[in-house]
Amino acid sequence: MYEPRPTGITANRNSRELTITWSDGHTSVYPFSLLRFACPCAECRGGHDNMSSDPDPAVFSMPDEDTLRSRLRNIEAVGTYAITLDWEDGHHFGIYNWKYLRQLCPCPSCRQNTNAAS
Template sequence: MSPENNRITRGGAVLPRAIRRRGPILEVQWDDQGHLGAFETRAVRLACPCAGCVEEMTGRPLLDPATVPLDVTAEALEPVGGYGLRIRWSDGHSTGIYTYGFLLARCPCPACTASRG
């Protein structure tokens, strides 16, 4: 744990304290000081980094947002190693691995949003 920000780290990567499904929201608690990212589940689904959703060489999105239901939900969360999360979605998709760094870089909390400019 880093004393500066009360975050758990492993090999320099930030690990969340807790991840919870709350209806259309995926909550990621990054530390004990109130840093909580409340991600809209559809936005997370649309950002899926798997090879079926993003062109591997160019990073061009392959996923058509019109094919993802507006009410898509995270049905199950599965830790992957010590670095990420696999999500089983209500639309049947489950191949993406969301690294904790990927999620932290997209954290929608006010402080993170402001720091991205």
């Protein structure tokens, strides 16, 4: 099965958004706070028993925030399959793989497709 891969990743700290351009031509724009609320690490998910490969639908209704917790400090590649995000509050444990990030795309088209598949 074909999985789109990023062809470009940029962070805009002024607008607090991460933009990913995908190999299928789609562009995803993620508010920093969405990425932080959706952190896939065991600590943020409440332990290893709650580790799902899918985003929690509740993250899409969380309020936007501009706090140390949601200020992006750095982005690092994890091999060729993911990135990790380093936040101003020191948190840096989440590994956001490409599939997870694509499922997390907040655009109306992707949200509609995700809701239809559920």
